[in-house]
Amino acid sequence: MYAPSERDALARTRVLVIADVRLYRDGLADGLASHDRLAVLGAVRSGDEAMALLAATQPDVVVLDMAARDSLALVRAVRDTVPNAKTIAFAVEEVEHEILACVEAGVAGYVPCDGSLADVVAAIDSAMRDELVCSPRVAATLLRRATAVAAAPAASGLLTVREREIAGCIDRGFSNKEIARYLHIEVATVKNHVHSILDKLQVTTRAQAAAQLRAPTAARWRR
Amino acid sequence: MDRPIHGGARGPREHCGTFLRDHAMRRLRIVLAGLPPMLRDIVHHTIGREPDMQVVAELADAAVISLGGLDVAGGVDVVVVGAAPVHDAELAASILYQHARSRVLTIEARGGQAALYELRPYRIALGEVSPQAVVDVLRAAAVR
Numbered sequence: 001m002y003a004p005s006e007r008d009a010l011a012r013t014r015v016l017v018i019a020d021v022r023l024y025r026d027g028l029a030d031g032l033a034s035h036d037r038l039a040v041l042g043a044v045r046s047g048d049e050a051m052a053l054l055a056a057t058q059p060d061v062v063v064l065d066m067a068a069r070d071s072l073a074l075v076r077a078v079r080d081t082v083p084n085a086k087t088i089a090f091a092v093e094e095v096e097h098e099i100l101a102c103v104e105a106g107v108a109g110y111v112p113c114d115g116s117l118a119d120v121v122a123a124i125d126s127a128m129r130d131e132l133v134c135s136p137r138v139a140a141t142l143l144r145r146a147t148a149v150a151a152a153p154a155a156s157g158l159l160t161v162r163e164r165e166i167a168g169c170i171d172r173g174f175s176n177k178e179i180a181r182y183l184h185i186e187v188a189t190v191k192n193h194v195h196s197i198l199d200k201l202q203v204t205t206r207a208q209a210a211a212q213l214r215a216p217t218a219a220r221w222r223r
Numbered sequence: 224m225d226r227p228i229h230g231g232a233r234g235p236r237e238h239c240g241t242f243l244r245d246h247a248m249r250r251l252r253i254v255l256a257g258l259p260p261m262l263r264d265i266v267h268h269t270i271g272r273e274p275d276m277q278v279v280a281e282l283a284d285a286a287v288i289s290l291g292g293l294d295v296a297g298g299v300d301v302v303v304v305g306a307a308p309v310h311d312a313e314l315a316a317s318i319l320y321q322h323a324r325s326r327v328l329t330i331e332a333r334g335g336q337a338a339l340y341e342l343r344p345y346r347i348a349l350g351e352v353s354p355q356a357v358v359d360v361l362r363a364a365a366v367r
Contacts, residue, residue: 023335027265034268067333090261117264 012036013128016057016085017043018050018074019065028063028090031117038124047074054081061124064107066098067091072105073184079106086127090120096141097172099134101182103142104168109133148213158200166193171210251276251300254293257285258305259332266303266330289317303328308336315340 015038019025022045029043041057044050047070054062062078064071066089078087086108092098094112102110109123109132119133126133134142148171159167169179176194180187194206203209253270255263255278263281270276279295285304287293293302302325306314311329318327319342327340349360 021333021335023265023330024261027262027269031265031268111261114260116260117268119260 012039013124014039014041014057014060015063015124016041016050016053016059016061017063018045018047018068019043019063020045020068021065024065028117028120032063032121032124035121038121047077050074051077051081054078054085058082059085061085061127062087063120063124064089065091066102066110072101072182075102075105075107088120088123088127090115090123094135094138097174099138099141100145100172103145159197163193163197163200166190167197167209167213170194170197170206171213250274252279252295252297253277254280254282254288254295254299254302256280256282256288256302256304258303258330262305262330262332285314285318288321289314291321293321299325301326301328303330305330305332307331308334311338312340 015032017025017029017032017040019028025043025045029040032038033040041059042053044053046068050062059082062082062085064074064078064087066072068074071089075087075089078085087106088109088111089102089107090111091113092102092110099110108127111119111123123133165183166179169182174182176187176190179190183190197209198204198206201209201212203212253276255266258266267278267281270278279297279299280293282288282293285302285306288302288304293299299322302318302322304311304314304318304327306329308331311331315327315329315338319325319340323342328337329340330337349356352360
C-alpha cells in the first residue's frame, strides 16, 4: 500500500532532460517540474552523463535537444538503453529529411524549433498515450514513407541490412557525405555500398535505385 | 516613476534606506521582446518565480521598441531581447536610444549566450579650455 505522496509520484510521468545549452537544460527542467503530472528526474548536458542516469532512473520520457552534438546517435542510445522510454526531440527543423531521421532513430514525438514549453508538455502527454502531435504536412510525409517501406521488400530483399539503410537515405535525397555523417561511417564506405546497391538492382543511377525501391511492383510488371 | 539611481544630496545611509524602501515597494519591470517561444517561456517562467520582478509586456518583435512603439505605464527597467550575436549591439543601442534609463539583456536564441547593455556617462577630459575651445567642443558635440 502506497502513501498518497508515493502514489502521486508513481502516477507522474518521469522525465529526463538532455540539452547542452544551460539555459534550455535548466529552464526546461524547471518549467516541466512545475507541472503536477510530471516528475523531472534530472537534466544533463551530454550523452555520457545521460547514459549513467538513464540506466539508474529508467525514465518514462527523455526530452532531448536535437541541436546538441550527435543527437541522433543519442536517440538510438536511449532506445537501446531504456527501450520503454519515449524520446521527445525538441528544436527539430520541420523539414522532411530531419523529421524522418528523427523518426527512424526512434523518437516518439517532436517539437519544432519555434515550439513552446506548452508544446513540449503536449508532446510528452501525447507520447504517453502512444499518440503523435504533428502538422498535416508531416503526417503526409510519414504516410509516404510508410508506403515506400511497405513496397520496398521485393527489391530491397537483394540488399544487406546496411545497404537497405543506405538505400533509404538515397531515397530521402541524402548525399554520400550526409549518409556518412548520419550513419557515422566513412564516405568511402558509403561509396562502396552505393556501388553494390546499383549492381544488385541493375541500375546505373541513384535516382533509378530509389525509384526501384519505391515501386517494385511496377518494376516487376515492366520485366 | 523610475527608481532613482543616484542619491543626489542625500547621505549614503539615507540613500541606502530609500533604495531598500523603493525596492521593497516596486517590482522590477521587465519587457520580453523578440524571444523564440521556448526561450520566452523559460525566461517568463523564471521571472514569474521572483517576487521582486514582473513581466509588464511581451512583444514578438524587438524592432517595435527601436521604432519607439513601446509605451508602458510605469516605465521599463530591463528589456530582454532575443538576438543573433552579430546584431545584438546594434539592437541594444537602438532600444537604449528610445529608453535611456532601461538596460537591455540580449540572449542569443540557440546558444544561450547573454550580454547586458546600458548607457553610462562617458567623460572626455579636455584640460584647460579657452572660450573658443568651449565653442568648438559644443559644435563637435552637436555634430555627434
